Amino acid sequence: MTEHIHDETAIHYVRSGTGQPTLLFVHGSNIDLTYWNAQVAHFQDRFQVIAIDLPGHGKSGRDREHWSTTGMGEDVAALIKSLKLEQVILIGHSLGSDVNLVAATTYPDPIIGFIIIDNFKNAGQPLPEQYQQQSEEIIKNLQTDFGKTNEDYARMVLLTPQTPVDVANRVVNDYRQAYQPMAVEMLEEVFTDAYLIERNRLPKLSCKIHLINVDYMPTNEKPLQELATNGYELHHMAGTSHFPMIENPKEFNKQLKETIAVIQQERSV
DSSP states (O other): OEEEEETTEEEEEEEEOOOSSEEEEEOOTTOOGGGGHHHHHHHTTTSEEEEEOOTTSTTSOOOOSOOOHHHHHHHHHHHHHHTTOOSEEEEEETHHHHHHHHHHHHSOTTEEEEEEESOOTTTTOOOOGGGHHHHHHHHHHHHHOHHHHHHHHIIIIIOOTTSOHHHHHHHHHHHHTSOHHHHHHHHHHHHHTTHHHHHHHGGGOSSOEEEEEETTSOOOHHHHHHHOTTOEEEEEEOSOOSOHHHHSHHHHHHHHHHHHHHHHHHHHO
16 A cells, blocks of 8 residues: 655555556545455456545545545546556546546546446536435535435435445445545535536547446436547446445456456557
């Protein structure tokens, strides 16, 4: 384990393996790099694997006045530069995919692959008007009862009735214990203008997008057809919640391995 300092904030990460390309894993909101443990263990014999804790998460620093997806994406880009990484496949879950989008369009040179885990299901589109009042109530309730509100959000939006108890408990515990200033500001961004990051940066992405999306919530492909100027490929995964990497790691690793192979094959043509 080690850390990198960017914008006066310590970025904690783990690094293993020596092969190329480098797989760089970035987790989603309110969780940490340990959600990738099964992937690190599975791929480190064949690739260099790096997993990070985003600022405000896990063991990374919290010394930041303002929190944003753009700021976190710049953190990832700075880490790639600092480690002098080449031939990087970015793998981002949920918020981590938007963070990686910022990183890939900020420092595109070493990025050879871009993999999304359960996100961009309505890429670049604002929150539908019928959810505006509900989103405002969630933000308001986070100020008065953060733990319960964040748990309710996770259960309502990210988990399903079929999610195994151990997985649900892990996610709920992490959401309840998340760093409140960061979590509130980041969710406000998700509800208001985070979609602009996708709308403005997806057309600038220099490589094809690969999505591994779970079917508990459908993916609207029309925005991807408009915004993914270098193309996209959607891979479906069935039967889990928003956290396939911990809920069904065997199947998830299989799909991820196949996706990485496609990226390598496309580069060799």
